[in-house]
Amino acid sequence: MTAGAGVAAAGAAGAAGVFLWGEDDKPVRAAAPAAGAPARSLPLKPSAYRLQPLTGYGPPRAAPGRTPVRHEPLLRMTGRGRTMVLTFDDGPDPRYTPGILDTLAHYDVRAMFFVCGEMAADNQELLGxxxxxxxxxxxxxWSHPLLTRLTRRRIRSEMSRTSDVIEEGYGERPRWFRAPYGAWNRDAFQLGAELGMEPLAWTVDTLDWTTPGTGSIVDRVEKGAAPGVVVLSHDAGGDRSQSVRALGEYLPRLLDSGYHITLPHRRYT
Structure with a gap:
């Protein structure tokens, strides 16, 4: 990622909206920061042999929820308490992703990984x-391009190929999407929704891609910590050893301070 790209990412994220999910499951713009969503384990895969009610019995099945087409990405999560979301982009990379996973496992914490298809294709075991x-x-x-410079057909290819690879290695298709460099446009929002994905940006950018030093990354996370915050870091795209070390420092401090690291929950699905 270049310095220019970083500026584009910061600008795009800063212009994005902050949303809450209302009682009717429709996005509502928030006037102030809200807390993050409660942790949620991955949904179990339905069994092919699950018994079904006989015809005419049981409640009618609800139609599957349709992913809304947004005009701005989500910036923070809603919920109660001091909750935060940690996200890692550009991987998986066998040099750095395992170290991040080891630290998360040590503290029994779940995170989000926004992966690039060309990286995921070569590292399926990490998706597993x-x-x-x-x-x-x-x-x-797939290849981390600037979507605002691509045709609609190319954007669809970049997204769909990556979703296919994720499904192969992870076991299900992704429900979340993040535009490279934080550069979103109408086609990206529409195609993402067609593929069943919500757009998620970030609240705190660690700027770890600039390799500013482990201490600087830790400082940005701790100063930006707040209920509902989404933190952006990277586990690929360059030397991410500082990012790995920083996680080992700020994660236990956040937990000791009473923060709960959680995952977003899509209520309408």
Missing amino acids: RMADEGHIVGNHT
């Missing part, structure tokens, strides 16, 4: 580990 350990895997396109 993420699934086994209860993490969420999101779509970060």
Whole structure:
């Protein structure tokens, strides 16, 4: 990621909206920061042999929820208490992702990994580990392009190919999407929704891709910590050893301070 791309990402994220989910499950713009959503384990896969009610018995089945087409990405999660979401982009990378997974496992914490298809295709075993350990895997396109410069057909290809690879290694298709560099456009929102994905940006950018030093990354996370915050870090795309070390420092401090690291929950599905 280049310095110019970082500026684009920060600008795009800053312009995005903050939403809450209301009682009618429709997004409502929030006037102030809200707490993060409660932790949720990955849904169990339905058995092919599950018994079904006989015809005419049992409550009618509800129609599957349709992913809304948003005009801005979600920036923070809602809920109660001091909850935060940790996200890692651009991987999986066998040099750094295992270290991040080890730290998360040590503290029994779940996170989100927005993976690139070309990386995921070569590291399917890491997707499997993420699934086994209860993490969420999101779509970060196939080759990390600037979507605002692509045709609609190319954007669809970048998304759908990545979703296919995620399903193969993770066991289910992704429900979350993040645009590279935080650069969103109408086609990205529409195609993401067609593929069943919600757009998620971030609240706190660690700027770890600039390799500012482990201490600087830790400082940005701790100063930005607040209920509902979504933290952006990276586990690939360059030397991410600082990111791995930083997680080992700020995660126990957040937990000791009373924060609960959680995962977002899509209420309408």
